[in-house]
Amino acid sequence: MTQSVVVQVGQCGNQIGCCFWDLALREHAAVNQKGIYDEAISSFFRNVDTRVIGDGGSISKGKICSLKARVRYISLDSYITLIFDCNRKESLNVMEGIEMLRIRPGIRTNKKMQGILKILVLIFRAVGHRVFGSLYQDQILEKLRKSAEHCDSLQCFFIIHSMGGGTGSGLGTFLLKMLEDEFPEVCRFVTSIYPSGEDDVITSPYNSILAMKELNEHADCVLPIDNQSLFDIISKIDLMVNSGKLGTTVKPKSLVTSSSGALKTRHKKPFDAMNNIVANLLLNLTSSARFEGSLNMDLNEISMNLVPFPQLHYLVSSLTPLYTLTDVNIPPRRLDQMFSDAFSKDHQLLRADPKHSLYLACALMVRGNVQISDVRRNIERLKPSLQFVSWNQEGWKTSLCSIPPVGHSHSLLALANNTCVKPTFMELKERFMRLYKKKAHLHHYLQVEGMEESCFTEAVSSLSALIQEYNQLDATKNMPVQDLPRLSIAM
Amino acid sequence: MSIVTVQLGQCGNQIGFEVFDALLSDSHSSQGLCCKRENEAYQASCKERFFSEEENGVPIARAVLVDMEPKVISQTLSKAAQSGRWKYGQHACFCQKQGSGNNWAYGYSVHGPRHEESIMNLIRKEVEKCDSFSGFFIIMSMAGGTGSGIGAFVTQNLQDQYSNSLKMNQIIWPYGTGEVIVQNYNSILTLSHLYRSSDALLVHENDAVHKICAKLMNIKQISFSDINQVLAHQLGSVFQPTYSAESSFHYRRNPLGDLMEHLVPHPEFKMLSIRNVPHMSENSLAYSTFTWAGLLKHLRQMLISNAKMEEGIDWHVRPSLSGPSSLGKMSLNKDLHFNTSIANLVILRGKDVQSADVGKKFRAYIHQYTKFGIEEEDFLDSFTSLEQVVASYCNL
Numbered sequence: 083m084t085q086s087v088v089v090q091v092g093q094c095g096n097q098i099g100c101c102f103w104d105l106a107l108r109e110h111a112a113v114n115q116k117g118i119y120d121e122a123i124s125s126f127f128r129n130v131d132t133r134v135i136g137d138g139g140s141i142s143k144g145k146i147c148s149l150k151a152r153v154r155y156i157s158l159d160s161y162i163t164l165i166f167d168c169n170r171k172e173s174l175n176v177m178e179g180i181e182m183l184r185i186r187p188g189i190r191t192n193k194k195m196q197g198i199l200k201i202l203v204l205i206f207r208a209v210g211h212r213v214f215g216s217l218y219q220d221q222i223l224e225k226l227r228k229s230a231e232h233c234d235s236l237q238c239f240f241i242i243h244s245m246g247g248g249t250g251s252g253l254g255t256f257l258l259k260m261l262e263d264e265f266p267e268v269c270r271f272v273t274s275i276y277p278s279g280e281d282d283v284i285t286s287p288y289n290s291i292l293a294m295k296e297l298n299e300h301a302d303c304v305l306p307i308d309n310q311s312l313f314d315i316i317s318k319i320d321l322m323v324n325s326g327k328l329g330t331t332v333k334p335k336s337l338v339t340s341s342s343g344a345l346k347t348r349h350k351k352p353f354d355a356m357n358n359i360v361a362n363l364l365l366n367l368t369s370s371a372r373f374e375g376s377l378n379m380d381l382n383e384i385s386m387n388l389v390p391f392p393q394l395h396y397l398v399s400s401l402t403p404l405y406t407l408t409d410v411n412i413p414p415r416r417l418d419q420m421f422s423d424a425f426s427k428d429h430q431l432l433r434a435d436p437k438h439s440l441y442l443a444c445a446l447m448v449r450g451n452v453q454i455s456d457v458r459r460n461i462e463r464l465k466p467s468l469q470f471v472s473w474n475q476e477g478w479k480t481s482l483c484s485i486p487p488v489g490h491s492h493s494l495l496a497l498a499n500n501t502c503v504k505p506t507f508m509e510l511k512e513r514f515m516r517l518y519k520k521k522a523h524l525h526h527y528l529q530v531e532g533m534e535e536s537c538f539t540e541a542v543s544s545l546s547a548l549i550q551e552y553n554q555l556d557a558t559k560n561m562p563v564q565d566l567p568r569l570s571i572a573m
Numbered sequence: 574m575s576i577v578t579v580q581l582g583q584c585g586n587q588i589g590f591e592v593f594d595a596l597l598s599d600s601h602s603s604q605g606l607c608c609k610r611e612n613e614a615y616q617a618s619c620k621e622r623f624f625s626e627e628e629n630g631v632p633i634a635r636a637v638l639v640d641m642e643p644k645v646i647s648q649t650l651s652k653a654a655q656s657g658r659w660k661y662g663q664h665a666c667f668c669q670k671q672g673s674g675n676n677w678a679y680g681y682s683v684h685g686p687r688h689e690e691s692i693m694n695l696i697r698k699e700v701e702k703c704d705s706f707s708g709f710f711i712i713m714s715m716a717g718g719t720g721s722g723i724g725a726f727v728t729q730n731l732q733d734q735y736s737n738s739l740k741m742n743q744i745i746w747p748y749g750t751g752e753v754i755v756q757n758y759n760s761i762l763t764l765s766h767l768y769r770s771s772d773a774l775l776v777h778e779n780d781a782v783h784k785i786c787a788k789l790m791n792i793k794q795i796s797f798s799d800i801n802q803v804l805a806h807q808l809g810s811v812f813q814p815t816y817s818a819e820s821s822f823h824y825r826r827n828p829l830g831d832l833m834e835h836l837v838p839h840p841e842f843k844m845l846s847i848r849n850v851p852h853m854s855e856n857s858l859a860y861s862t863f864t865w866a867g868l869l870k871h872l873r874q875m876l877i878s879n880a881k882m883e884e885g886i887d888w889h890v891r892p893s894l895s896g897p898s899s900l901g902k903m904s905l906n907k908d909l910h911f912n913t914s915i916a917n918l919v920i921l922r923g924k925d926v927q928s929a930d931v932g933k934k935f936r937a938y939i940h941q942y943t944k945f946g947i948e949e950e951d952f953l954d955s956f957t958s959l960e961q962v963v964a965s966y967c968n969l
Contacts, residue, residue, distance in 0.1 A: 382674030455795035
């Protein structure tokens, strides 16, 4: 079973992570009726009981222990959350907000599952990368190694962070390099929240560009997401649901954005709905690796198929359907609608329009009672309206997982390697240059030892190179497919 | 004489299950037209070929299941056990945890050598269980990582270790519009390697089988299990015991050998395909009647026009070779397979080579393969060998 370790960095990363664990538990509880620890759960959870509290660099372990499981299974695999958080207030080593989620047996779903998530928070200050990276390097490394040792076969690290803040972007990207050195064979999937237009962090362009450089070099695969699109999606859902246009076919609360049915109700925080979308993205991404299906797709297949050149590893994602339908028997029209929606720009989790840009590769991960003929039919239908790069005209990867997400009868996650990420990067660069030209706020960064202006210029040039590559691909957009001469051999 | 089946990857395992199921249910079906003694002889022959006996009478399939991740194998094993009529040997499977990531290089250069010993051990155990061993039947797909990469590696090893037995590889040609993005690369590499080490390549295309399901069997929502059942049906009709041409009292003792003898006259021409009539859903069976002559006529038409099914035949006639055919009795389905200048297949292969060529020109995805030791020269080698095959077929 493929096991993954999730690393949540920064406030943003942590909040998304919390939602992720809630939803993951909810999903496994729904699928795994007997509450027995099985292979599917083993991808993210470890079947152990003890908790370790350290000081300084603290870790938390997510565990599911169930009474039956202990008798029948030997402890198998593991998952660990490392959480570092930054609080703008002072003092290091203050532990804030120990949140414990304890699920008691016999609670509504009557599962014999008890999960204890302990989240311990370590507090850092702004420039996470240089100072805290090096300061806590050893401790962090130790925790990572420990977590990896618990796994039978560790396949993937999931890193969740934001690009605009300090800890998320700084320490998060420092971790990337460390993971690459320490575990070169394990893929690194990064979910990055890019800063949107109105941002509350003024120096976010600096943070983002510096982080981009690291992402370019050390990440295997990046899923960029931005807050503005998430917000738009939420408002759209609210609008549709509240306007009553869809009548009784749509349930009042979309299960994609709500955590209802989760094993414990937390306070509703303002970013909850948006975080839930990202959490669902991660769940759907790993669904084919965790559950059975007629055409499985593992995590390493994602990077194998969707990353044609090592530099171009930014994947735009979209999730459909967003509403929960009450009617379980979905007519094929709705199914087709789901596929069309996945390619519309309203459903993308990044502000981008993939239909009008060039596709390098596209993956469709379908969950639920959808068969291969439906997928084929929709690919045939949608292909003429999408532009694929000349050397990859049939660049589709499909995967079918038979277990649908909670509350839906089927769902689709589309991952596209598309040149439509280019405008986001260009905008980021522009905002950076505006600040940089005036050297605004620069002294804060230069005060940190090890930072020099050359870091900034390097970062910008690396981003420019990336944009250049996308430009080159775009230039080939409307060229006809070349017919290369075949190898001729002497008979 | 017995055949040992090696099922590789998700595709191989799913199809393998359907094949064994179909073989067993066919041999036990109550619709036979012959007398009881004949039925029993047929059953015994079929059983000996594909299953070995166990104490409590449940036949165990002579198969080795290999996959790099555990989900599919556990599913297959449980489905077989659930059917109650047969099952897989308990230790006949080999699986790892991490999968091959659709990467031929990973399957061939990393997983293959690493697990060579365990896999070959399993195969050896199965072979030793057979009284008289006829050959290997290897089921794999070409688009993925395990089936294609490890399949090529295992076939090569079998060639080295069991050079006297015959190997028939059943390969699945992926959908034209892509199931896996790097399927062209994987297919080219697999084909070129298999051509050197296998004795016969039986090709099935997902596209064609899909069409059969859609048009002839009227299935609305085609799933992979439907496709696999059609495939199993076709394979079953090849492998069920048949009378030999000389005497009509004994079943053919050496199925693989006979097939190869007739169909692979020259080691350069190894690719086979199956045409099978009739295909229809269970519901329509009650409403149709067949005559032997009618079926034969259909088959001949399909062959001349190189069509894969009875309907929608395109009548541009291309000259073709015909070889001797083997007819089977005892089942409602007959089969003929010919080794023709498989123009269709050659064209498909040509297109595949071309699209892989284009991809290679832009060096797309190559870094994923060089990570595991497959260099550009290997690609070049594969291209050249396949071009040769295409050329020799065209020369026919």
